[in-house]
Amino acid sequence: MVESVAILGGQGQLAFELQCLLAPDSGRSLSILGREDLDVTNAAQVDAVLSGIHPQIVINCAAQTQVDVAESTSENTFSINATGAGHIGRWCAANRAKLVYISTDHVFGQTIDRAHARPWRETDQPQPVSVYARSKLAGEQATLEACPHSVVVRTCGLYGQRPAKGKGNFVQTMLRLAQQRPVLKVVDDQWCTPSSAQDVAQAIRSLLVDPDAFNPKTNLTSRIWHITNTGSTTWAQLAREIFSLQGLTTEVIPITTAEFNAPAHRPGYSVLDTSRFHQSYGALPSWQEALATYLQRLQRSE
Template sequence: MQITIIGSKGQLGQDLMTSLAAASHRLTGLTHQSIAIEDPNSFSVLDEGAPELIINTAAYNKVDLAETDLKNAFAINASGPEFLAHYCRHRNIKLLHVSTDYVFGQEADRRSPYKETDAPGPINAYGRSKLEGESLVQAICPQHFIVRTCGLYGKAGKTGNGNFVETMLRLGRERDELSVVNDQHCTPTSTRDLSTAITRLITTNQFGLYHATNGGQTTWYEFAQTIFDLTGIDVQVKPISSEEYPAAAERPRYSVLDCSKLEQVTGYSLPHWKQALATYLES
């Protein structure tokens, strides 16, 4: 299949390029220097790749900044996917759009993973912008995959803008004690594993909405503690509440995703988050 990946130099984009190439797909990778999805006038570069499928990994993901930078957040996370959906519909091209667990969050006391059929309820501007993007893709482009995921980390984070794992490794070496929130339940996900799942999903033509994360669930405190346990870094990690870590945007207290639909359609289960983390650290 001829595939164009928007955001090909990001953490997910780089691993998608590797995974899809290994599956013998023909690829075109586009960076933000090549295309701005919020500007349809930049879409002529898409014609050059003659794609049968476009994968959009581009996003405005500065969660706290989005609270005040609404114009840019909604331009990239909502209008951008809308423009791509129109482009794909008019040319009979498939579209895979990557979304987020942050479309949930209103059920703070929830303890059962969210299915695709559960009603979303974002609690911050970033989540609202991503949900609007999802809705527009669903309404406009019949041949769509929407993949919600969580807390991505991948090898490109080691040299690019970083990720939670790399941040913890750096801080763990710099400090004697760290405070990490322990009341936000989610499933951090390896971009390598997510890329494997997407590579399988796109061959099914079973269009629709999917949840895709590593297995199990954890908190950011437990995730951080496991990072240090696996690497042997000696640092004291203190669990704190979200209220003790002030941030501009409220985060979901529970946003674990049920990935059983993806597993049924693709026959692939992403590894448990602890196994995925160990693999990442070993690499």
């Protein structure tokens, strides 16, 4: 029997990598749905479109991910990231479909002492402080409560072959700016784990083939997975690594989050503890290894 998969938010970076990974599998039929195909905020449309293709697995990558824009578009952001997630969750529950909801490290916005920080576990209490982060946490809750066969995947700083909508991902942005300026100011007090969308897609595939991952008898926290590459860094250190690997001489001047003065708050420390996933399915590469592999892929595609 062919297993059918629907990927929502089909124009995004992670959706693209999932499509590339799952499409060659002859044991699956794949439906890629972008915003023009499915408005997740419209419950009737969600029911009609998903009932038309009747997927057995739904991967919900559909999201408003522009963190600063979200601050001035709160209603729309919550409508997509939270209300829409609930619509999808209820359809999946009614049709006994498995559901994966993609979330973010930003749900951990607590101000903490970097010297005493440890990576955030799935069991830690989130404290989102931006509109975007609050909407994604609400989407997690809506998904888990609506659909017993659902899991949440929190990840961080994705970069992939397809540029992030409207702006390019961080790696591609740094490469573009390096061609324009000899010196770049980059934030150096936000610690996280930028991650390859390709690696995260492969990790999600591990969940899809494990029936126990979607066991409705497990508690809600057990259905949350932290999936990133390993290690941690700051955006300024990441920029330096990009330029070093590419043989560029662009100078990186570290600045603080306050100096950057973005409209939305960013977590100072949002490194995710991925040990539970690693123990169950195996470790992902380090962020340095993942970045080197990604840059090689970019060069081959040019």
